[in-house]
Amino acid sequence: MSSTAPRPASVPTVKVAAGTTAVEALREAGVRLDGPDGAVVVRDLASDTLRDLAWVPDEDAEVEPTPANSPDGLAVLRHSAAHVMAQAVQELFPGTLLASARPSRTASTTTSPRPIRSPRRTCPPSRRRWPRSSRPASASTGAR
Numbered sequence: 298m299s300s301t302a303p304r305p306a307s308v309p310t311v312k313v314a315a316g317t318t319a320v321e322a323l324r325e326a327g328v329r330l331d332g333p334d335g336a337v338v339v340r341d342l343a344s345d346t347l348r349d350l351a352w353v354p355d356e357d358a359e360v361e362p363t364p365a366n367s368p369d370g371l372a373v374l375r376h377s378a379a380h381v382m383a384q385a386v387q388e389l390f391p392g393t394l395l396a397s398a399r400p401s402r403t404a405s406t407t408t409s410p411r412p413i414r415s416p417r418r419t420c421p422p423s424r425r426r427w428p429r430s431s432r433p434a435s436a437s438t439g440a441r
Contacts, residue, residue, distance in 0.1 A: 310342065313358045320350040328362045336362035337370045347373070 313322040319339045320330065329335040330350075338347045339360035347369060348360070363370050387393050 308361045310359050310361055311339070313339070313352075313354055313360055315354055315356045315358075317353065318350065319348060319352045319360060322360070323350070323362055329364075333366040334364050337365045338363045338373050340369075 309326070309328070311322050311326045311328060313319050323330060323336055323339070336350070338349060339352070340346070340363055341348050341352075341354075342359045342361060347363065363373070365371070365374060383395055387395075
């Protein structure tokens with residue numbers, strides 16, 4: 298996950314030693330990990346890639362903490378919340394099919410959702426298909 302959002306010039310860099318988690322390095326450096334200014338991910342400066350706080354580099358790495366209230370931090374939080382919500386819906390309503398769509402700022406819905414196979418088999422195979430009444434046009438024609 299990479300972003301083109303400008304980063305503030307005053308963001309401190311932290312060295313993550315090989316074999317150490319990013320969260321351990323942030324704690325040692327005194328970086329906040331809670332609240333809106335707390336780091337939710339780090340940006341690996343060598344590859345300009347966002348990394349989870351549990352990430353353990355193979356060799357020493359310089360990273361920038363990404364706070365929750367930054368554009369990248371908010372995207373990570375929204376993505377994580379979507380996974381939590383999907384899991385809760387599937388536990389409350391076994392057999393529910395999920396649909397994927399790109400994140401949207403306008404909260405509009407997609408016109409042709411695509412079913413996603415759940416890693417957990419909570420319903421019999423015969424019930425994992427779209428019901429005929431709600432099947433999207435692309436599912437009945439085989440087009441995507």
